[in-house]
Amino acid sequence: MSHTTPRPASHADQIQRFLFDQTNVRGEIVTLEAAYREVLDRHAYPEAINRLLGELLAAVALLTDTVKLDGTLSIEVRGQGMLSLLMAESNPGGELRAIARIAEDAALPDVAADFRSLVGEGQIVITLDPREGYRYQGIVALDHATLSGCLEAYFGQSEQLPTRLWLAADGARAGGLLLQRLPHEAQNQDIDAWERSVHLAETLKDDELLGLDQREVLYRLYHEETVRVFEPKTLRFGCTCSRERMAGALITLGAEELREILAEQGSIETQCHFCHTKYHYSAAEIENLLVDPSAPAPTIH
Template sequence: MTDQIQRFLFDNTNVRGEIVSLEAAYAQVLDKQAYPAPVARLLGELLAAAALLTETVKLDGTLSLEVRGQGALALLMAESNPGGELRGIARLSENQPLPAEDAGFRELLGEGHIVITLDPREGNRYQGIVELAADSLAGCLEDYFTRSEQLPTRLWLTADSVRSSGFLLQQLPKSIDQDPDAWRRIVHLASTLRDDELLTLGQRDLLYRLYHEETVRVFEPKALRFGCTCSRARIAQALHDLGEQELRDILQEQQSIDTQCHFCHTHYHFGAAEIEALIESPDAPAPTLH
């Protein structure tokens, strides 16, 4: 099984971890848009990171990672939820040339920041912002955990044109009986991991390759897949939020509204009568899809 996340922990230590592997879900994201190779790879890393963080923070809701930069890549976004659904998108800057085939993280984004949004089904929405101070997506996310979660966290992310993978280690609050050298030792071993191994080795094989001398407890893997949360109701609400005057201006100019989800390319059509109804309420009538 290629699209899954595997949680594990080390017995008698305060260290836990996760491995994520994506193939079909990653392919479906790339199938929606023709991205330059370095952009596709970075989007793959972000998808893996979103899955890892959703599982790490135990969020019952939607987690989104939004990377905004001033380089060739203006926006990178990925979303994940506890049901194992992932979606993502990238947008290039309009006023800059396409990135080179070997463009790295800093060249693609330049200066910028990451916005991490936790949107639980119940409770308050939370947003954290971290500057793009490191030279990799993994390094920037590690900075976020250091500052906001105050839990030592290490991330390894990689992607090629076919697969996307990620590996996370996190040190939990200590207890008296635990191995005091565990964190240093386990991170050191993970640092020997090569990108090609992370992309091609099975998750249990990878854990054995790194930690055959440790006692590792492995949990049942969780399946992941591409899934879009767009809906007619959400689009209708967004149109309603534009306000009466703007909707009437659109009606006068084109008599209908056609819009498309940027993530999955589902097309939504709203006729004149439906727009009139939207002015009063976002609860639009039955969908007209093309």
């Protein structure tokens, strides 16, 4: 196995791209620890949901790096089971955030509850929001037993590229491996590389994906292949909320509802669901926004 840079020190929160020389197969491997813990520390979710959130964080990091988006990518799992919403968001700067929403009056799930028993029927919505250009959404039904299976179906439907995902999380660490077969096979390429790389990845155990250094995982799987490993990118928890964004969300409630709240409370306080930061708006600030929604966001007094 070859690589283009010296082996770095092990880093728990990073994503690394690799490819197989003389083939049309590429991959990404991600490991999360501190960023995953920051998400969980802000909420008090049951253990089964913590694991699923970890898988989703790993998945959104893998997809963001794979599609090379200069903007924000989000994955929303909208279910009809006890877990009504699971959402994770990532950007090219390596910032991640995630949240879960549990249906009202839902019973505490079993520790071993799996993806389908938590989510039930529903759909996955993947949103690509570039800094420039048009917003794109892809929707796939929850027709598979696992989150990785549903996301593989998205790539087959929207990207039309054979893609395989392996995701794992245990409440302390999260990890993921993605393999993708690109089009345009050349005559000198190894035509069996895709099937072989997937077959080897199927032998990967969750505890190896979560516990081993990324280079060790790749060596364990592909030490007989010629693998080019690129410089890893550091990942971290990061929330994109701001007074401007929260003010924009308030405006969508409409003037009548906002004025009713002001009549009852005298001011409006709202909180980011991802990081729990609170934002306070006076009656005068809200009235200014209602008069001119495009005006600069209220400043803190």
